[in-house]
Amino acid sequence: MEFSSLHEFFMHTKTMTYLLMGGILVGAVLWWQFLMGEKRQIENPHQTDEENGQGHGH
Amino acid sequence: MKRRSFLGLMGAAGAGLAVPAPARAGVKDFRGFLETPGVLFDGTRCIGCRKCELACNQVNNLPEPEVPFDNLEILDSRRRTDASTFTVVNKFETPNGPVYRKNQCNHCLEPACASSCFVAAFRKNTDSAVDYDDSVCVGCRYCMIACPFEIPTYEYHKVLTPRVMKCTLCGPQMRAGELRLPGCVDICPVEAMIYGPRNELINLANRRFKQFPGRYVEQIYGEHEMGGTSWMYISGTPFRQVGLREDLGTKSAPELTAGALAAVPVVVAVWPVLLGGIYAINKRKEKIAAQEQKQAVAAAVAKSKEEAEEKLATSLSKAEEAANRRVDNEVKKAVKEALAKKEEELKAADASKPDEEEGK
Amino acid sequence: MSTETSTDFKSYLTPFNIITGLIIIAGLIVTVIRFTGGLAAVTNLDDNYPWGIWISFDLLCGVALAAGGYTTAAACYVFGFKKYQSAVRPAVLTAFLGYVLVVLALHYDVGRPWRLPYPIFVQQGTTSLLFEVGLCVFLYLTVLFLEFLPALFEWKGWKKLREVLVKMTLVLVIFGVVLSTLHQSSLGALYTIAPSKLHPLWYSAYLPVFFFVSSIAAGLSMVIFEGTLSHKYLHRMMDSEYNRNHNDVILGFAKGCSWVLFGYFALKMIGLTYDNNWHYLATGFGVWFLVELLGFVALPAFLFAVGARDNNFPLIKWTAILTVLGIVLNRFNVSLIAFNYHLPSEDRYFPHIMEIIISVFIVTVGIVAFRFISTRMPVFFEHPDYKGQH
Ligand code: SF4
Numbered sequence: 001m002e003f004s005s006l007h008e009f010f011m012h013t014k015t016m017t018y019l020l021m022g023g024i025l026v027g028a029v030l031w032w033q034f035l036m037g038e039k040r041q042i043e044n045p046h047q048t049d050e051e052n053g054q055g056h057g058h
Numbered sequence: 059m060k061r062r063s064f065l066g067l068m069g070a071a072g073a074g075l076a077v078p079a080p081a082r083a084g085v086k087d088f089r090g091f092l093e094t095p096g097v098l099f100d101g102t103r104c105i106g107c108r109k110c111e112l113a114c115n116q117v118n119n120l121p122e123p124e125v126p127f128d129n130l131e132i133l134d135s136r137r138r139t140d141a142s143t144f145t146v147v148n149k150f151e152t153p154n155g156p157v158y159r160k161n162q163c164n165h166c167l168e169p170a171c172a173s174s175c176f177v178a179a180f181r182k183n184t185d186s187a188v189d190y191d192d193s194v195c196v197g198c199r200y201c202m203i204a205c206p207f208e209i210p211t212y213e214y215h216k217v218l219t220p221r222v223m224k225c226t227l228c229g230p231q232m233r234a235g236e237l238r239l240p241g242c243v244d245i246c247p248v249e250a251m252i253y254g255p256r257n258e259l260i261n262l263a264n265r266r267f268k269q270f271p272g273r274y275v276e277q278i279y280g281e282h283e284m285g286g287t288s289w290m291y292i293s294g295t296p297f298r299q300v301g302l303r304e305d306l307g308t309k310s311a312p313e314l315t316a317g318a319l320a321a322v323p324v325v326v327a328v329w330p331v332l333l334g335g336i337y338a339i340n341k342r343k344e345k346i347a348a349q350e351q352k353q354a355v356a357a358a359v360a361k362s363k364e365e366a367e368e369k370l371a372t373s374l375s376k377a378e379e380a381a382n383r384r385v386d387n388e389v390k391k392a393v394k395e396a397l398a399k400k401e402e403e404l405k406a407a408d409a410s411k412p413d414e415e416e417g418k
Numbered sequence: 419m420s421t422e423t424s425t426d427f428k429s430y431l432t433p434f435n436i437i438t439g440l441i442i443i444a445g446l447i448v449t450v451i452r453f454t455g456g457l458a459a460v461t462n463l464d465d466n467y468p469w470g471i472w473i474s475f476d477l478l479c480g481v482a483l484a485a486g487g488y489t490t491a492a493a494c495y496v497f498g499f500k501k502y503q504s505a506v507r508p509a510v511l512t513a514f515l516g517y518v519l520v521v522l523a524l525h526y527d528v529g530r531p532w533r534l535p536y537p538i539f540v541q542q543g544t545t546s547l548l549f550e551v552g553l554c555v556f557l558y559l560t561v562l563f564l565e566f567l568p569a570l571f572e573w574k575g576w577k578k579l580r581e582v583l584v585k586m587t588l589v590l591v592i593f594g595v596v597l598s599t600l601h602q603s604s605l606g607a608l609y610t611i612a613p614s615k616l617h618p619l620w621y622s623a624y625l626p627v628f629f630f631v632s633s634i635a636a637g638l639s640m641v642i643f644e645g646t647l648s649h650k651y652l653h654r655m656m657d658s659e660y661n662r663n664h665n666d667v668i669l670g671f672a673k674g675c676s677w678v679l680f681g682y683f684a685l686k687m688i689g690l691t692y693d694n695n696w697h698y699l700a701t702g703f704g705v706w707f708l709v710e711l712l713g714f715v716a717l718p719a720f721l722f723a724v725g726a727r728d729n730n731f732p733l734i735k736w737t738a739i740l741t742v743l744g745i746v747l748n749r750f751n752v753s754l755i756a757f758n759y760h761l762p763s764e765d766r767y768f769p770h771i772m773e774i775i776i777s778v779f780i781v782t783v784g785i786v787a788f789r790f791i792s793t794r795m796p797v798f799f800e801h802p803d804y805k806g807q808h
């Protein structure tokens with residue numbers, strides 16, 4: 001694309017950036033859910049093996 | 059490294075810095091309006107006749123002014139553009155007598171008004187004119203804040219259709235073929251203004267500097283100011299004496315706001331990451347704390363349960379013992395009682411026997 | 419409230435109501451003049467001063483002082499200061515009303531208010547910082563509305579809808595912080611385009627950072643200030659939960675505010691050094707700059723620290739007022755006092771009385787709306803049905 005001034009150039013890039021920003025915000029929410037969605041117990045180094053003790057020795 | 063070549067390098071670098079480089083590293087350079095039309099105003103020629111004001115008023119169908127255009131006394135007061143005046147000529151007293159300068163929109167190469175408008179109502183046309191579209195203008199007047207030359211004005215008195223008003227470079231009329239030259243340029247009796255390709259105007263100005271040594275301040279106002287303008291000025295007195303600010307700098311409006319605008323997407327991308335991270339860290343801490351608390355509670359509960367059980371067991375066994383003892387006693391007592399009863403019966407039987415025998 | 423409806427007319431004639439009533443009547447009259455006579459009929463705005471106190475006070479100060487919403491919400495939900503929970507609702511309500519009033523004020527200020535949606539929906543001037551402000555204010559208003567809705571739903575008893583919104587709290591809070599950062603800073607950045615008009619002591623490439631950081635201080639101080647005000651006048655609406663945390667919140671916010679003001683002071687010094695503006699300090703504007711910097715930034719930072727260390731609540735309250743005044747002063751300096759500093763004094767702007775009336779009118783409308791809402795909806799107290807579940 002041809003731009004005859006810095007202003008025109010910015011008008012184009014800023015418009016694109018604003019669209020991208022919208023995408024980023026939506027993406028951030030979805031990614032967060034994907035990342036945090038699985039309900040796993042947080043691994044706790046101080047945890048005593050109480051619930052995890054089962055499963056062997058049957 | 060040898061000293062001479064080092065110095066040579068330095069010299070080369072220095073020279074490179076001194077000459078305005080056409081394309082600075084990392085900076086995009088756009089030169090779309092360097093050869094499009096512009097106007098050169100020569101302050102040494104202007105005689106302050108206000109004919110340009112008249113012409114501008116007529117070609118733009120502006121309302122008749124309170125003070126007629128042939129009244130030159132008004133030149134004694136400092137005026138600026140307003141909603142019904144796109145251009146004004148001001149008189150400046152200098153050591154060498156009065157000097158006149160015409161003021162109007164400079165049709166910047168990087169217009170601050172266009173950069174600042176949040177509905178993009180301004181557009182720099184291919185004929186250099188910075189056009190304004192009142193069909194979208196909201197009337198926020200940020201363009202007036204932004205313009206370094208204090209040009210745009212507003213129709214404050216209008217209720218429903220106030221517009222921003224400023225010189226159009228007669229763009230609409232010239233595109234429609236009604237005018238061949240901007241009205242003000244055309245009417246000037248002393249050719250104080252010349253309309254033509256901007257690069258040629260710059261050449262012309264430099265020729266005049268050479269032709270009349272000592273007559274001009276050898277500088278073209280508008281060549282670099284605020285990124286350059288299509289309407290430029292040359293003058294015989296320092297520009298600040300004719301109301302042109304020399305402290306504007308060469309940075310254009312888009313460059314001035316570039317930093318702030320560049321930070322916007324960064325905030326959008328980085329803030330959620332940071333804040334989400336902080337949130338997650340806090341949540342994790344909380345969860346661990348909660349778990350630890352739960353475990354502590356569970357442990358405490360288990361402990362007290364054990365103790366209780368133990369206590370129960372001992373007390374139970376004790377109770378049993380006691381119960382057993384009691385049972386024993388009862389039994390013993392019962393047996394004893396039973397035995398005693400038996401004995402009594404026997405004794406009684408013994409005693410009654412002889413009676414029976416006697417009775418027989 | 420049922421008792422209120424049965425009271426007769428006379429009991430409404432409290433001094434508060436009389437003054438409010440008079441202001442509102444005056445405001446309505448000026449409103450009519452504004453929209454029948456144009457801007458020229460009610461303002462002293464001219465071509466040199468396109469922006470007057472409706473921008474300086476209603477927009478710049480209004481937005482800065484409504485920053486309590488995002489700072490409190492962020493402190494509570496993101497940074498994990500759970501004990502500030504009870505301060506979130508009043509702060510969010512204030513912020514929401516604040517932004518509504520800002521938008522209302524803009525309807526008076528712009529030439530064609532019915533076109534206010536244009537920058538978002540018709541033609542986007544994306545190179546403009548004002549576009550950024552407009553877009554963010556529009557989005558943030560939506561976010562604040564959604565953040566406050568649970569209170570409304572609790573009042574109405576719509577549990578299902580409330581559930582949905584409460585689940586979105588974190589997302590809303592983070593969006594709110596992003597949008598606030600952007601438009602608070604962009605309000606300062608508006609002036610970066612006009613280096614030739616703003617006095618060098620106030621002009622800086624750091625203007626957006628100044629505005630953002632000072633908005634945090636403004637927000638925290640407003641929460642403290644409103645907290646003490648509401649405590650006095652709306653005490654009957656507060657539950658023990660709110661009251662128990664009230665002192666904690668005030669102490670925490672005083673500490674936070676002192677720390678932020680320290681950072682703001684540091685930034686201002688960086689600004690001075692970066693542009694090498696020290697020599698201006700010896701001029702008249704320099705003295706004024708020092709008054710702002712020392713009297714309204716450094717001093718409150720110090721007083722907040724002392725107040726928080728000594729548990730001195732009256733001192734904290736007065737310092738909050740000082741800080742708020744300082745931010746207001748700063749916004750006025752940037753947008754009016756140091757703006758167009760090069761113009762001769764006869765060309766300078768002074769607000770028209772009707773401009774002031776409209777500004778006072780708008781603040782009054784805000785106070786009335788705040789009272790109306792906080793005496794009905796669960797703002798200062800937890801709704802009995804939803805205790806402890808936020
Ligand atoms: S002089 Fe002012 S109004 Fe004219 S183009 Fe430049 S910024 Fe715009």
Ligand code: SF4
Pocket residue numbers: 174175176177178179180194195196197198199200201202222
């Ligand atoms: S007043 Fe009109 S032209 Fe000027 S910036 Fe605002 S919307 Fe754009």
Ligand code: SF4
Pocket residue numbers: 113114115117118144145162224225226227228240241242243
């Ligand atoms: S170019 Fe046209 S609009 Fe501009 S001052 Fe001259 S006559 Fe007026």
